[in-house]
Amino acid sequence: MKKITAFTASIAILASLSSCGSSPVGKADMGENTNTTTSASSVTTETVTETETETTLPQSSGAKGNIFDSKGHLLVSDAESGKRRTFAGDYAVSFANIISTMSDGYDTAFDKILSTPTGEDSCQSVKLTIDGDVQNDIYSYMESINLRGAVVVLRTDGSIMAQVNYPSYDPNAVEDQKYSDDLAWGDVGNKAFSNYEPGSCFKIMSEVLADRHGIYSLYDDGTWDFGNDHPIVNWDHKTNKSSYPIPNRSLNSAFINSSNIFFAKAFEQIGEEAVLSDLKTIFHFGKDDSDDIHCDFGDLSNNIEIEDIDDLRRSAFGQSKVLTCPIFLAALGREAVFGDMVTPFVMKDIVDSSDANKKIGSGSKANDVIASIPPECRDNLLSVMGSVAGDIGVYVPDGYSFYAKTGTAEGWLGDFLYITGCAKNYNDSGAQNWENYDNYGETGSYVVVMEIQNPAEHGFEFASQSAGVYREILNRVIGK
Numbered sequence: 001m002k003k004i005t006a007f008t009a010s011i012a013i014l015a016s017l018s019s020c021g022s023s024p025v026g027k028a029d030m031g032e033n034t035n036t037t038t039s040a041s042s043v044t045t046e047t048v049t050e051t052e053t054e055t056t057l058p059q060s061s062g063a064k065g066n067i068f069d070s071k072g073h074l075l076v077s078d079a080e081s082g083k084r085r086t087f088a089g090d091y092a093v094s095f096a097n098i099i100s101t102m103s104d105g106y107d108t109a110f111d112k113i114l115s116t117p118t119g120e121d122s123c124q125s126v127k128l129t130i131d132g133d134v135q136n137d138i139y140s141y142m143e144s145i146n147l148r149g150a151v152v153v154l155r156t157d158g159s160i161m162a163q164v165n166y167p168s169y170d171p172n173a174v175e176d177q178k179y180s181d182d183l184a185w186g187d188v189g190n191k192a193f194s195n196y197e198p199g200s201c202f203k204i205m206s207e208v209l210a211d212r213h214g215i216y217s218l219y220d221d222g223t224w225d226f227g228n229d230h231p232i233v234n235w236d237h238k239t240n241k242s243s244y245p246i247p248n249r250s251l252n253s254a255f256i257n258s259s260n261i262f263f264a265k266a267f268e269q270i271g272e273e274a275v276l277s278d279l280k281t282i283f284h285f286g287k288d289d290s291d292d293i294h295c296d297f298g299d300l301s302n303n304i305e306i307e308d309i310d311d312l313r314r315s316a317f318g319q320s321k322v323l324t325c326p327i328f329l330a331a332l333g334r335e336a337v338f339g340d341m342v343t344p345f346v347m348k349d350i351v352d353s354s355d356a357n358k359k360i361g362s363g364s365k366a367n368d369v370i371a372s373i374p375p376e377c378r379d380n381l382l383s384v385m386g387s388v389a390g391d392i393g394v395y396v397p398d399g400y401s402f403y404a405k406t407g408t409a410e411g412w413l414g415d416f417l418y419i420t421g422c423a424k425n426y427n428d429s430g431a432q433n434w435e436n437y438d439n440y441g442e443t444g445s446y447v448v449v450m451e452i453q454n455p456a457e458h459g460f461e462f463a464s465q466s467a468g469v470y471r472e473i474l475n476r477v478i479g480k
Helices: 039-045 092-099 132-144 181-185 199-212 251-256 260-270 272-283 309-315 326-338 375-391 463-475
Strands: 074-078 085-087 125-128 149-155 160-166 217-220 246-250 293-295 298-300 340-342 347-352 355-362 369-372 400-411 414-425 446-452
Touching: 074 092, 085 092, 092 132, 092 160, 092 181, 132 149, 132 160, 132 463, 149 326, 160 326, 199 251, 199 260, 199 272, 199 326, 199 375, 199 400, 199 414, 217 251, 217 260, 246 251, 251 260, 251 375, 260 272, 260 309, 272 309, 272 369, 293 326, 298 326, 326 340, 326 375, 326 400, 326 414, 326 446, 375 400, 400 463, 414 463, 446 463
Parallel strands: none
Antiparallel strands: 074 085, 125 347, 149 160, 149 446, 217 246, 293 298, 340 369, 347 355, 400 414, 414 446
């Protein structure tokens, strides 16, 4: 695992074990193994052999077990020769960049388990928490509108229901199934597990810190000029210029209207030492190895570096040297709504290779609490996230409440847009355990994080403008 730093010259990415997805349980389907491709995959696979690295990841000798989705659909198995892996055609493209060895995915992360014999001709298999049908549905939608980026769906217990990255590729069309930097972290790589600036979604944490330190009102100029040609500005400082300055901007107003200046001043007032300490203890967020979140698919390694007062101010709104990934934002969204952060995971069970419903070993721990928001700071955060959800016009069916934060991040690859939201089921206590996810929709909630890496192609300047796209994705998830 490479540790991400703010000085990465190219794409800042975790060169480690790939990420995940999730879903419900059902009967194993061992029959379908056709090679289905999409227009995106056919373009990508033409360049694979040119970008392959000479170094391959460690491979087990002999056969490996199968990988199933949460419903028992076969995703990955050995070819008849036993020398290469075969990806079920119906799911190959949507899963390729999170599951294949070529993309440093689950087939690598769970290699030891998958290489453990259970008999003379079989090895242990793995059932994921990802719902292959939801994964496919979201991928097809992203492909249909050319939405480049990632979508992560997290259940309340920490299981990943879907982890979709567009574009992807057809793993069955790759001749030499070796690890490749291009397939792992290039244009068709795992964006959900890659670190970028999170923009104003970071203010979920900033709001809690301001509340904890009693900062409820500050002077907001709209433009905060330091005389160094790098002022801090609010997103509406031009379009809403007549409303500035705001002498007594409240914490709630600052969050709902996403004021950069309020939170920059709040961080300056709290101070570097307390900011870094609170981020570490309340949100498991920091740049040290000890701050990493150890998931079954690899480590979530965030980054924040403060070299001067300007870094401290800009960190408050997810810029400067702050980096994280959509999977962490999903864990953060879960913590914001339920009060506790739990470890994301993708391995539901270890199962028999011929029957995905025959459990032979335990998977990863569900509801693994690793950080908590102080009880006195929870209600206000929930209230303002509810207001943001109402403002962007995303509505959920009866039986759910919706909470959200939008973010627009300026980075070295251009502007990225984020929406971190949670459809909270009225019946969800935040402490349930599910033996399987067949009936999850009756009581479970859904945290959905959307990252858009090509906003200009859709005419989006701010994240709130992408709410219609987010709503379409959410509709493909709720109740599943």
